Amino acid sequence: MSIQKEISEQGEQIINDFVHTLSTKEDLNSKTLKEYASDLKQFIRWFESSEQSNQKKDVAFRLEDVATPTLTRYQEVMQKIMKLKPATINRRLVTLKRFFGWAATEGRIRRDPSKPVKLIPEEKTSPRQMTEKEEAALVAAAEHSGSLRDQTIIILMIYTGLRTMEVCDLAPEDIKIGKRSDHVIVRSGKRNKEREVPLNSTCRSALEKYMATLSPNSKYLFPSEKTGGRLSERALRHLIQKYMKLARLEGLSAHDLRHRFGYVMAVNTPLHRLAQIMGHDSLDTTMIYVKATQADLHPEAEKIAWQLGK
Secondary structure, three states, rough: OOOOOOHHHHOOOOOHHHHHHHHHHHHOOHHHHHHHHHHHHHHHHOOOOOOOOOOOOOOOOOHOOOOOHHHHHHHHHHHOOOOOOOHHHHHHHHHHHHHHHHHOOOOOOOOOOOOOOOOOOOOOOOOOOOHHHHHHHHHHHHHHHHHHHHHHHHHHHHHHHOOHHHHHHOOHHHHEEEOOOEEEEEEOHHHHEEEEEOHHHHHHHHHHHHHHOOOOOOOOOOOOOOOOOOOHHHHHHHHHHHHHOOOOOOOOOHHHHHHHHHHHEEEEEEHHHHHHHHHOOHHHHHHHHHHHHHHOOHHHHOOOOOOOOO
């Protein structure tokens, strides 16, 4: 078992100063503070080693001696020599960015050397897919135990893929039901981008039934049942979790209703159109649903297989 080398007193002191600032000015738990300290010790230990400095003897850590190339070299060492996972490397880089940002703000260094350093790309994995059976169980739980408002919220989220914030911000006038096209106008999407999301017949029926009971003076489509004001995103997530538990569903969250919509739509919807409906800035984000549907193609291909004669 290898014994890790201790870092210099200067290094220990600067870490203590940084952690003390975080503990007094930010609401962080002890585990997070320990992770920050550990990440910084790893970096300073590497910095002070003779291998990094290309000198015969070790050097003591000084903030002003760290330049952007130092950090990019450390990033390369983590990738190629330490062979750390991208998520671990990026976590350590984020720690360093916070650390040097703090040092610059405190006037301990003239400029932040970590600003130009980019995080390494992480391959996006497809989120957990909600099954058709799970969807039916969730809707049934809301119908059996929930209010008309709650039932409508769940149906709308499953069949439009709206984010929790977007649902909470909806106003009655954002629902457009007409002879030619039914849609919901999303005005509070990411970066305040407005978009139109189509409503299928299930959504339309649920909304028509619900809106007939809604007060004409209601500012929000789904007001809080306690205050009559805006339903908070936290309250909405809690609401969804309540019905998840009633349906005995595990490992799912409110955001998985949005994913459910993405997976189902990706089967027959062009990528650029799905990105538009879901309010994605990049097609790369939408691709996670396409990759997932491609993974389901093998069983379909097997259905048309036949055995060659021997």
